[in-house]
Amino acid sequence: MDARGPISTALLDGLAVLLPVECAGCGAPDRGVCDDCRAALQPPEPAGHHLVTPPAARASADGRGLPLWFAVDYAGVPKTALHALKESGRVDAARPLGRLLGVAVTQAVAALGPGLPSGAMLETLVVPSSRSAFRLRGYNPVESLLRWAGPQPRRATGLRYVRALRDQASLGVEERWANLRGSVEAVRQRLSGRHLLLVDDVVTTGATLLECRRAAEAGGAIVWGSAALAHTAKVKRTNSELHGDLVSRQVYGGGKGAESNRPRLGRRVLD
Numbered sequence: 699m700d701a702r703g704p705i706s707t708a709l710l711d712g713l714a715v716l717l718p719v720e721c722a723g724c725g726a727p728d729r730g731v732c733d734d735c736r737a738a739l740q741p742p743e744p745a746g747h748h749l750v751t752p753p754a755a756r757a758s759a760d761g762r763g764l765p766l767w768f769a770v771d772y773a774g775v776p777k778t779a780l781h782a783l784k785e786s787g788r789v790d791a792a793r794p795l796g797r798l799l800g801v802a803v804t805q806a807v808a809a810l811g812p813g814l815p816s817g818a819m820l821e822t823l824v825v826p827s828s829r830s831a832f833r834l835r836g837y838n839p840v841e842s843l844l845r846w847a848g849p850q851p852r853r854a855t856g857l858r859y860v861r862a863l864r865d866q867a868s869l870g871v872e873e874r875w876a877n878l879r880g881s882v883e884a885v886r887q888r889l890s891g892r893h894l895l896l897v898d899d900v901v902t903t904g905a906t907l908l909e910c911r912r913a914a915e916a917g918g919a920i921v922w923g924s925a926a927l928a929h930t931a932k933v934k935r936t937n938s939e940l941h942g943d944l945v946s947r948q949v950y951g952g953g954k955g956a957e958s959n960r961p962r963l964g965r966r967v968l969d
């Protein structure tokens with residue numbers, strides 16, 4: 699569904715000579731996301747569904763699972779394209795990725811909506827960017843993805859980080875939990891009485907989502923579930939952490955293998 703006419707296509711071809719770009723999904727020479735990668739980023743039906751649960755060691759304190767809907771596995775073209783968007787400013791990748799996120803949000807809303815009290819309205823709440831990630835990018839990538847996600851529920855805001863975090867990417871499951879615990883808070887009474895669907899781009903252990911749920915509930919909100927563009931189980935973990943986490947995964951889609959493409963700026967920031 700490309701609305702570019704012949705004139706703008708010619709213009710883009712001209713610009714590509716001056717500013718050569720590679721496909722954000724596979725690195726092939728192209729003006730933007732190539733046709734193959736665009737095909738690999740087609741929204742799956744249905745989205746994957748998964749119950750985010752804390753590791754066994756924390757189950758007594760945070761035992762409730764949080765339903766998660768996600769569009770794709772965090773691998774291949776979606777992974778490379780999302781990385782290019784977040785770390786190399788490849789905004790052309792936002793549109794196909796945003797549509798994927800939209801599928802997950804839509805299916806979450808369809809599944810959760812009937813369970814709400816009559817008259818209640820489910821609102822989305824984007825997981826906030828950590829301070830360091832926001833400083834680095836100047837925007838929240840999930841917000842830009844939602845711009846392409848199609849019709850959406852109303853958006854609520856009202857969570858913020860109250861302290862700096864270590865880079866989650868280098869941490870194991872238990873370390874992520876310790877790093878995140880108490881790091882998010884609800885802003886005044888903004889979330890009181892609101893019915894929320896938490897939205898993030900990539901979910902790994904789910905520790906970020908569960909910390910956001912804790913903070914939102916402390917602020918008086920009711921958190922019904924979560925939606926993400928992608929889900930990954932790839933995280934360093936000890937044997938004791940292998941139990942009780944990441945149950946009943948179902949993965950649809952995933953795209954072709956493009957993981958060998960190295961990130962262009964290489965700066966790692968928080969999930």
Ligand SMILES: [Zn+2]
Binds near residue numbers: 722723736
């Ligand atoms: Zn490509």
